[in-house]
Amino acid sequence: MLVVFKSKAAGDVMMFGDVAMKLMEIMGKAATEQGIVTVEQLPGAIARLKAAVAQDKTEKPVIDHDERIFEKTPEGGKREYVSLARRAVPLIELLEFSLKEEVPVTWGV
Numbered sequence: 001m002l003v004v005f006k007s008k009a010a011g012d013v014m015m016f017g018d019v020a021m022k023l024m025e026i027m028g029k030a031a032t033e034q035g036i037v038t039v040e041q042l043p044g045a046i047a048r049l050k051a052a053v054a055q056d057k058t059e060k061p062v063i064d065h066d067e068r069i070f071e072k073t074p075e076g077g078k079r080e081y082v083s084l085a086r087r088a089v090p091l092i093e094l095l096e097f098s099l100k101e102e103v104p105v106t107w108g109v
Contacts, residue, residue: 003033003109005094009101013090018074020107023091026052034108042099049092056084 001017015023021031027045029035037045060083070078098105 001109003107005091005105005107007094007098007101007105008103009097010094013094015087015091017109019087023049023088024107026088035106037095037098037105039099039102039104042095042105046092046095046099049088049095053085053088053092060084 003015003017003020005013005015005020024031024035026048027037028041028048029037029045070080073079095105
């Protein structure tokens with residue numbers, strides 16, 4: 001499943017469902033197939049994501065680009081590990097653009 005985050009302030013951000021749901025929870029939103037981050041909720045969502053990224057960077061070592069690390073997928077397969085920071089940055093940028101333009105961010109599958 002893919003989840004697409006949308007805003008009139010910037011281009012869409014598309015993520016795998018499990019990753020998007022984790023980021024929704026970090027933002028303080030219900031991990032649902034459709035939702036919204038209102039303009040009033042944007043500052044808090046941005047702050048929570050940035051705090052989670054900072055914590056992740058201190059807890060996880062930097063991975064050498066020559067070293068490949070894998071993680072399990074929800075379906076039981078495996079994929080190359082991608083840090084929370086790399087996954088969250090596009091969404092953080094979308095939220096920041098939306099805050100600047102004072103428009104909400106919505107998502108759906």
